Amino acid sequence: MLKVLIRYSEVALKGRNRNYFEEKVAENIRKSCQRSAVNLKKIRKEYKRLVCIFEDSQDKINHALRSVFGIQYFCYIEEINCDLKEIENFVKDFLASLQMKGYISIAFKTKRADKKFPVTSVKLNTRFGDFANLCHLKVDYSNAPITLFTEIMEEKAYFFSEKIQGLGGLPVSSGGRVLVLLSGGIDSPVAAWNMMKRGCSVDFLHVHTFRTNKEILSTKIFEIINILNQYQFKTKLYLIPYATYESFVSGKIPQKYLII
Numbered sequence: 264m265l266k267v268l269i270r271y272s273e274v275a276l277k278g279r280n281r282n283y284f285e286e287k288v289a290e291n292i293r294k295s296c297q298r299s300a301v302n303l304k305k306i307r308k309e310y311k312r313l314v315c316i317f318e319d320s321q322d323k324i325n326h327a328l329r330s331v332f333g334i335q336y337f338c339y340i341e342e343i344n345c346d347l348k349e350i351e352n353f354v355k356d357f358l359a360s361l362q363m364k365g366y367i368s369i370a371f372k373t374k375r376a377d378k379k380f381p382v383t384s385v386k387l388n389t390r391f392g393d394f395a396n397l398c399h400l401k402v403d404y405s406n407a408p409i410t411l412f413t414e415i416m417e418e419k420a421y422f423f424s425e426k427i428q429g430l431g432g433l434p435v436s437s438g439g440r441v442l443v444l445l446s447g448g449i450d451s452p453v454a455a456w457n458m459m460k461r462g463c464s465v466d467f468l469h470v471h472t473f474r475t476n477k478e479i480l481s482t483k484i485f486e487i488i489n490i491l492n493q494y495q496f497k498t499k500l501y502l503i504p505y506a507t508y509e510s511f512v513s514g515k516i517p518q519k520y521l522i523i
Contacts, residue, residue: 269313272335272431287434288333299327334429370407408430438462466499476502
């Protein structure tokens, strides 16, 4: 069983409607996991965070989470009770394991979301530094190869040493629907992707030169849409055959006005 801590991007800055955006992030994580056949057991909401519990491989989990807008970063965590003695014992064991692996330096970064916890973040880092010195590890905040992150919540403490970057932005479908004119070039797919990142659900309109809409199946348009749909979960494609219009206006308007 793997536990993953998820930090939001802009969602954390929302005020009274932050809960709506948080629910959208959680909903999109579920959809992404379902589409990628990732075994997501549970999502638990914390203060400006989500904790997801998986029974699957890290590669599959990473693929699913990297497709969800609104995630600033995610990390695989160790979760223990928010008790000072348990926290200190965990850190001592972690440092001893680093010493066994040949590490010579480490850095510490602690966030105390629960201000009722009796020891401040700075004092915790100082204690951790003392433990590191006992293990002959140098505390180096500039060049250490590994950083131990600690997040103190109301009931639990989370530890991790790696942050995996997410897509940022806002969760898809939190900002309404838009229609993107989709050509075969690069500009319109990039525009669609950026609209998704701003929370929009994107539908597509494609004008083509074939006689019928069925002929579009053999072009790259569907491939482009399938790639874009990795970042959203359903879409509509509207097709307009240009040939009908072309035959209607042929010889009736000057050639220089055809594109307009």
